[in-house]
Amino acid sequence: MDAHIYKKIELTGTSPNSVEEAVQNAITKAGESVREMKWFELSELRGDISDNKVAHWQATIKVGFRLDG
Template sequence: MTEHVYKLVELVGTSGTSVSDAIQNAITRVTTTVRNVKWFEVVQVRGEVKDGKVGHYQVTLKIGFTLDDDA
């Protein structure tokens, strides 16, 4: 069994539609520049209130990815 070492980065995904879309937007973007993304953790959910309604969602995520093997 291969042992892994993970690195974490923290991101904030945003969406005008939903929390799920904000999460997906962050994951879609990070996977364009970071290899081996394996998991995420939602750290915080917040948003903007506009005219008495939710105007925008912001979701802070920790993204975990494995480091490349030196082999």
């Protein structure tokens, strides 16, 4: 069985609509330059409040990807 080595990076995605969209925005953008992404974990969740409503979501995630080799 081959051993694989993974690395984790931290990203923060944003969205005015939802947490899920904030996470997806971060993963989509990272996918433009990072290959072999395998998992993510939510590490922080924040939001802006305007007029007593959630105006914007910020989701900080750690993304694991396999190193070439």
